[in-house]
Amino acid sequence: MSSGGQFSTSPDSSTGFVEGRNVAIEFRWAEGRNDRLPALAADLVQRQVNVLVALGGTASVLAAKNATTTIPLVFRMATDPVELGLVASLSRPGGNVTGVTTMGVELGGKQLELLHEAAPAVSAVVLLINPTNPAISVAQTRDVPPAARKLGLALHVLGASQESDFDAVFAKMKELGAGGLMISPDTFLNARSEKLAALAVRHAIPTISPYREFARAGGLMSYGASIVGASRQAGVYTGRILKGEKPADLPIEQPTLVEFVINIRAAKALGLSVPAILLSRADEVIE
Helix, strand or coil: EECCCCCCCCHHHHHHECCCCEEEEEECCCCCCHHHHHHHHHHHHCCCCCCCEEEEHHHHHHHHHHHHCCCCCEECCCCCCCCCCCCCCCCCCCCCEEEEECHHHHHHHHHHHHHHHHCCCCEEEEECCCCCCCHHHHHHHHHHHHHHCCCCCEEEEECCCHHHHHHHHHHHHHHHCEEEEEEEHHHHHHCHEEEEEHHHHHHHCCCCCCCCCCHHHHEEEEEEEEHHHHHHHHHHHHHHHHHHHHHHHCCEECCCCCCCEEEEEHHHHEEEEEEEHHHHCCCECCC
């Protein structure tokens, strides 16, 4: 389940489960509205599903956790589950919750550093958050400003929780004199990578996202763990739980690889010449 957004019961086929053959999957989509998540989670709990899988990020995980303390819950999220009180520890979660974290929130400082290297002339940056996802927005508005100060950058925080907010965000950036944009690791924002990438190019704003989907959609850069890989691991855990293992005994998976992607076409459209040393550090360069 997610704000963008999905609850489901979705095991990975490598664990021996195939939809329609030996497992039934129920999907719930919040369509970008986090306020719908509690009701969607409650509905699945009432149906007494065997496992809840929250693939929509932190907001969907919290909604699912609040809906049940007994049904196993497998998550994919961008924040630290220990800090949020979802699990006792990364190695031994305890309770009914386990899953995968991409640690996208913790990478905010590095994303800002990369954006600064790619566009050193930029002196003011906007952090774009989804205010309806406070678990992420609160952490980032706490952690990113010190990183900005260290780099000598002015940082402004703007919010968007629906597509109609995007034009106002870019208009406000112009008013603030902000020449760079950093996108929060939020499901709603990532699901609109193509829209945000197009706006960033149209307004000539160098932008970085935590997810490669943004760079592949035409955005300048991304730096973070793979959503696809994290989702697959959540599916593996779901299958293991359906076979009898307990969430309390399955350690929280953390990313073993952080991907850095640069879109050269976007750089050219922005009039940027990406430093060769930055290109040499990229895991993927989109020509």
